[in-house]
Amino acid sequence: MNPSRKFYIIASLIAASGLIWIAWHFFFFSNPVSGIHFCIFRNMWSIPCPSCGSTRSILSLLEGNVISALSYNPMGMIAGLTLPLLSAWLIIDFISGKCSLFHSWKMAERLLRKKSVAMTFIILVLSNWIWVIINQS
Numbered sequence: 001m002n003p004s005r006k007f008y009i010i011a012s013l014i015a016a017s018g019l020i021w022i023a024w025h026f027f028f029f030s031n032p033v034s035g036i037h038f039c040i041f042r043n044m045w046s047i048p049c050p051s052c053g054s055t056r057s058i059l060s061l062l063e064g065n066v067i068s069a070l071s072y073n074p075m076g077m078i079a080g081l082t083l084p085l086l087s088a089w090l091i092i093d094f095i096s097g098k099c100s101l102f103h104s105w106k107m108a109e110r111l112l113r114k115k116s117v118a119m120t121f122i123i124l125v126l127s128n129w130i131w132v133i134i135n136q137s
Contacts, residue, residue, distance in 0.1 A: 003102075004099045004102040007102050007105065008090065008093070008094075008099075008101075008102065011086065011090060011101065011105075012090055014086075015083065015086050015087045015090055018079075018083045019083065019087060021055070022055065022058055022059070022062075022080075022083070025055055025059060026059055026062060039051075039052050047133055048129075048132045048133055048136045049129075049132075050075065050125055050126075050128055050129040050132060051073065051075065051076065051079075052073065052132055052136060053072035053073035053076055053132055053135075053136055054072070054073045054075065054076030054079055054080075055076070056072040056073070056076070057069045057070075057072035057073040057074075057075075057076025057077050057079075057080060058076055058077070058079065058080035058083075060072060061077055061080045061081075062080070071135055072135070072136075073128070073131075073132050074128055074131060075125070075128045086101075089101045
């Protein structure tokens with residue numbers, strides 16, 4: 001299978017899953033802070049994982065509460081902004097027949113192979129995780 005075709009299938013599944021997950025929580029859970037944790041990591045180790053609170057963060061963002069979204073998980077807010085952009089980009093590439101998202105992904109991969117960029121990314125993820133642990137424990 002063509003690498004770009006495989007990429008677009010996986011990216012489409014991820015985007016669709018994310019949109020369905022958020023829509024399901026937005027429309028069917030009246031209280032997103034119900035105390036129910038779907039996180040295997042949190043259930044196993046009793047501390048939140050780096051992405052814990054992302055769903056609540058995105059739901060808060062959808063309700064226009066940026067401060068609350070940041071307090072749940074700053075990375076979740078980034079995901080909440082990225083998900084619709086990724087979905088739109090996938091649709092635009094599909095309609096136009098171009099592979100601009102795939103080429104951008106490959107460029108990002110090359111960039112992340114640089115030690116300084118990878119270390120910065122790791123530090124940001126670890127900082128976010130510390131933030132989540134402090135705010136959700």
